[in-house]
Amino acid sequence: MTISKTGxxxxxxxxxxxxxxxxxxxxxxxxxxxDCRVTGVQANDTYTQHSFAGMTGIRNxxxxxxxxxxxxxxxxxxxxxxxxxxxxxxxxxxxxxxxxLTGTSQDAQTYxxxxxxxxxxxxxxxxxxxxxxxxxxxAYATHAFRCAVPARGVIHKYEVGExxxxxxxxxxxxxxxxxxxxxxxxxxPQGADESFDPWGGNATGMRNVLSSERRSVVCPSVRMYPVxxxxxxxxxxxxxxxxxGTDWSPVDCNLHLTAxxxxxxxxxxxxxLTSNSTTSTSQFFWDDIWHGQIPxxxxxxxxxxxxxxxxxxxxxxxxxxxxxxxxxxxxxxxxDDFPGVAQYWCHC
Amino acid sequence: xxxxxxxxxxxxxxxxxxxxxxxxxxxxxIAASIGFAxxxxxxxxxxxxxxxxxxxxxxQVASAGGNNPELYRLLLAVSRRLDALEQSVGKAxxxxxxxxxxxxxxxxxxxxxxxxxxxxxxxxxxFDHALKAEPVDAKWDAEFQARAHAILAAPELxxxxxxSVKCASTLCRADLGMSEDxxxxxxxxxxxxxxxxxHGGMWLNRSLLGPRRAVLFVARHGKxxxxxxxxxxxx
Numbered sequence: 390m391t392i393s394k395t396g397x398x399x400x401x402x403x404x405x406x407x408x409x410x411x412x413x414x415x416x417x418x419x420x421x422x423x424d425c426r427v428t429g430v431q432a433n434d435t436y437t438q439h440s441f442a443g444m445t446g447i448r449n450x451x452x453x454x455x456x457x458x459x460x461x462x463x464x465x466x467x468x469x470x471x472x473x474x475x476x477x478x479x480x481x482x483x484x485x486x487x488x489x490l491t492g493t494s495q496d497a498q499t500y501x502x503x504x505x506x507x508x509x510x511x512x513x514x515x516x517x518x519x520x521x522x523x524x525x526x527x528a529y530a531t532h533a534f535r536c537a538v539p540a541r542g543v544i545h546k547y548e549v550g551e552x553x554x555x556x557x558x559x560x561x562x563x564x565x566x567x568x569x570x571x572x573x574x575x576x577x578p579q580g581a582d583e584s585f586d587p588w589g590g591n592a593t594g595m596r597n598v599l600s601s602e603r604r605s606v607v608c609p610s611v612r613m614y615p616v617x618x619x620x621x622x623x624x625x626x627x628x629x630x631x632x633x634g635t636d637w638s639p640v641d642c643n644l645h646l647t648a649x650x651x652x653x654x655x656x657x658x659x660x661x662l663t664s665n666s667t668t669s670t671s672q673f674f675w676d677d678i679w680h681g682q683i684p685x686x687x688x689x690x691x692x693x694x695x696x697x698x699x700x701x702x703x704x705x706x707x708x709x710x711x712x713x714x715x716x717x718x719x720x721x722x723x724x725d726d727f728p729g730v731a732q733y734w735c736h737c
Numbered sequence: 738x739x740x741x742x743x744x745x746x747x748x749x750x751x752x753x754x755x756x757x758x759x760x761x762x763x764x765x766x767i768a769a770s771i772g773f774a775x776x777x778x779x780x781x782x783x784x785x786x787x788x789x790x791x792x793x794x795x796x797q798v799a800s801a802g803g804n805n806p807e808l809y810r811l812l813l814a815v816s817r818r819l820d821a822l823e824q825s826v827g828k829a830x831x832x833x834x835x836x837x838x839x840x841x842x843x844x845x846x847x848x849x850x851x852x853x854x855x856x857x858x859x860x861x862x863x864f865d866h867a868l869k870a871e872p873v874d875a876k877w878d879a880e881f882q883a884r885a886h887a888i889l890a891a892p893e894l895x896x897x898x899x900x901s902v903k904c905a906s907t908l909c910r911a912d913l914g915m916s917e918d919x920x921x922x923x924x925x926x927x928x929x930x931x932x933x934x935x936h937g938g939m940w941l942n943r944s945l946l947g948p949r950r951a952v953l954f955v956a957r958h959g960k961x962x963x964x965x966x967x968x969x970x971x972x
Contacts (some may be wrong), residue, residue, distance in 0.1 A: 485935065489928075495853055498942055528848050590924070591924055592924065668850065668944050
């Protein structure tokens with residue numbers, strides 16, 4: 390076998406200009422501004438409007454600044470670099486310090502704030518933009534944006550790209566969807582929600598602010614494997630809800646599944662509850678459930694009955710899927726060599 | 738004569754051809770089966786226990802195996818045998834704790850509470866080392882001290898007291914006292930600081946130094962917090 394000089398030169402050039410990091414890949418997710426919500430109890434929100442910018446943005450209809458939280462799920466359970474976080478806004482009065490990106494460790498004991506973003510007041514699109522630099526988070530941490538939205542200001546959308554060199558395909562690398570608790574919603578009429586404040590825990594938590602009463606929330610999750618193909622084997626590898634306090638009961642949080650047509654519903658077995666008195670936190674944990682029972686396009690959510698003054702810091706789901714078909718094997722062969730290329734198609 | 742011998746050899750090769758192909762296919766199938774079994778075994782370890790896999794019902798197996806449930810049963814059986822064998826020689830744990838799933842390489846994927854605290858401790862140590870190694874920039878030091886005192890005096894932070902502040906050229910450390918119910922106050926420290934002036938990243942821990950004490954590091958704008966090992970915060 391001979392190697393041409395051109396080939397050698399190419400390899401040398403590649404080794405010179407491409408850092409090892411380049412063999413990882415970035416997962417980016419774009420969220421509608423409508424996913425943001427005001428801080429404070431939701432019943433007091435009489436000023437935000439969702440029907441703006443093609444109905445996907447959120448607008449502060451008030452005449453003063455209002456704080457908003459924009460929760461963003463992570464799809465990397467391990468250490469990763471956030472390398473493309475952006476918030477696009479509209480309106481006047483925005484300043485460079487109005488939006489920040491925050492992170493919270495899995496035990497909610499350590500808070501992180503990303504460096505102040507670069508603020509472009511007038512982009513080519515004519516709208517202001519916040520661009521965050523590269524930033525890192527530890528394993529199982531969560532993150533969220535928080536913005537002080539000026540009067541009549543709009544958040545069009547926000548996005549996060551996470552770089553990772555995790556190997557996709559190996560079972561221990563099956564992605565985990567980690568969602569900040571601030572994405573949970575009051576289980577009842579939203580206008581009547583005088584109990585939950587999606588603010589604390591470094592903007593990644595959801596707290597029952599009532600001093601003596603429990604209230605319930607539903608915490609919707611994003612599925613990574615929506616389509617059950619012919620030879621698919623789908624199950625929940627792990628599920629968890631992390632909360633503050635040690636006075637929870639194992640039945641306080643439940644995991645539910647509903648088929649795409651709503652005709653089939655499943656509730657997971659009662660979670661294992663562990664508490665840590667040092668940090669005054671607890672964790673509900675589900676391990677290895679619903680073997681092959683998750684139908685195509687089913688959806689999943691947690692529900693929790695939250696004791697007074699307790700937080701939900703984050704919730705997560707790891708879904709596992711097998712495909713025993715030869716086609717899948719072929720794709721996995723490709724995937725092994727080029728992690729990330731076929732990750733949405735097939736996991737064996 | 739030579740031509741006849743070549744013809745005979747060629748014929749022999751042709752007769753052996755199908756057998757060779759079948760043998761190769763069989764080898765491939767066995768290799769694929771072992772590969773699958775290893776993957777299944779690894780999955781069992783990741784998601785919990787081998788016992789969990791044994792709860793799979795026949796219909797679930799059929800579902801999982803799609804149009805070839807027999808293949809799935811075979812692979813599952815091989816997987817269990819491999820697991821049992823491995824456990825018998827002490828290479829694999831019989832079960833994984835709910836908060837400590839282990840990967841095939843033995844690497845902990847989900848940090849335990851202790852691991853999380855240890856990690857935060859490493860971060861604190863790294864930032865402290867960096868702070869001590871830096872020369873003091875009097876202007877930045879005075880600037881940040883004034884800002885910190887002003888912010889910590891805000892009514893929103895009534896549960897937080899500023900015990901000490903120390904700045905060098907790119908890093909500042911502030912030690913805070915927290916009231917009993919001050920989770921929200923800790924949030925407000927970071928929010929108010931990030932809205933007060935540009936910075937290079939912030940870090941706050943509220944348990945390493947004991948209950949009701951928090952430690953905060955702020956990096957100067959354009960600098961960033963020092964990286965912590967291979968998986969550190971910063972850079």
